[in-house]
Amino acid sequence: MLENLAVRATGEILATTTASGPDIWMLDPVANSPATLVYSFTGYSSVLGIAEMHPNQFYVVAGNLSFSPIVGITPVTGSWSVFHVNLTQFDANGAVTALKIADFPDAVFLNGLCVLSLEQGLVYIADAYAGVINILNVNTGDHHVAINNSLTAVEPPSTNIAGVNGVHVQETNGTLYLYFSNTAQNLLARMPINTDGTPGGDPEVFVPGLFLLDDFTFDSTGDNIFQALIGSNEVVKIDVATREVTLIAGNPDSAELMSVTSVQFGRLSNDSDTVFVTLNGANFTDLTITVPGAVKMLDLGVLA
Template identity: 30%
Template sequence: MFTSTSTINLLFGFLCLILGTTHAAAFPTTETPISTIYQFEKGSWLENLAVGPTDDSILATRVDGPYLYRIHLPANPHANASTELVHTFSHFQSLAGITEYEPNAFAVIAGNLSLTDLAPGNFSIYSVRFPNDPPPHHHHPVVQKITDLPNSQFFLNGMTTLATCEEGEEESTVLFCDSLTGRVYRLSPQTGIYGLVLEDSTMKPSQPGNLGVNGIRTVTIGHDTYLYYDNSDTTTINRVRIDPATGRATGPYTTLARGHFADDLVFDHETGDVYVAAQKDNVLVRVTPDGHEAVVAGAPDRLTVAGPTSAVFGKGRQSRTLYVTTTGGSAAPINGTLTEGAKLMAFQVDCL
């Protein structure tokens, strides 16, 4: 006899089977396992994203310009999403990683970098803090510089939160990576002080000038904290157990899977799977806890998931929705010629 939970899961799986996994729509609904939330103009490139400052909105960075956008998710499945330009970082060319380090406060990487030859550039990390005012009394966010990294020795990319500052605590901590040198740094958003905490051969590119460690995510499993990370050049997915306070390694560096050019990744706490945005392959990949890789959406020769760059799970009612940003194929046109505008997409992972 099925329990009530088992019955619900069985019915949900049957519904997913009937609906299929390739239908695309202009908004997320409970009827489409893959959908497009919002599409920008052709030539755009969305690089990274975070949920917030409310559960019904997504912050997205652009690499083709120094723009931070807020995409408002539609409450009605038959309505369209809307976008809001949150801030233009006028002294920079691009934005990269973003992470929420305190409630409604986000760290953002801004830089002057070359995407054509992957040369190092000048970078800064900013704080974007949203007020807690309820609608319709929203105020503009406060944007402040956290620190400069001006020595043209960096190619900053992925970012994740190590420790969130809660009420009564003084500091939070974020980690960010340098893709060209294969290093991960720890940063205090309150003081701007940063320092090297992780460096390993699994993080480094196979040859100078390529991208090594790219996407990074902290994950707590039981009593242990891990850093999950990918290496674009070696096409590997890896992890290392770390100290939750310092970010330093407390266990071996382990390779979990290999085979796709990964841009960013996210951990599924319900299943233990890792979802990988395989940018140059134009696919979304699922890696199971035993290391099995499977393409769950997209294809190399199709625009379905053209150049996925990053992924994050929603919150609240959308906790089983995976939001993914794309380049529209800007970095590697489909079949050598096809591109489209960058998209924010939604995937109902239990149907994939």
């Protein structure tokens, strides 16, 4: 089951897997070649959030969970860690180093991860089942819960559906915001933050009524959000200024984007209008694996 992805400056896609293996895979959308195993984490079952802080320097969430029909996801509390994965030598000789940055003994289910500050070495990490957002200093390993409010929380009776899921820092109209999706509450939210990641104001519902949101990204201008809807097998575009929601691709009755989990833009000059998405392949109605996990490419120029 594929979970999250990051696009390298060279154009290749890194994809993480959950339940099916603790792996990072790479594929080249230009060469259309078979996926290459980049790294497998010993002692873990799953890899989730991934983000690049500096060129070829990635930070990823690893932990233990199981997945089964009807029951769904069962995470193991306290099994979660964040690693620094260095791909500097990967293209030359296939060498990859992975260094554990920190364990999270109190975490229930770490999921989405995003860069908060390059200068300070800070990342946000969502604990989806605890309903809180952590800050980790990747230089020191220090971490703490930074954000915990009614919009990050898991609301009963959704005890086995993620609360806060995807996280992304973006400046909008001169204000630094943390945008975050809440799967159980079916909403995208945002709140002003300070440069150290502490709350700078109250959270607000940015867009309500989207069915089971997962991860998301912004376009290069910051004017639009592209959101994966794992529950309805769709990718939608949200205009940040008007909050208007437009369907980009997918259909609740189609397996084309079955359980789409994350969205990222291409980084090459010829794919800047392309978004790549990961599918975990599970039917959200009965949680059976309907199609194989996959990475798909959506050409916005064709879809417009």
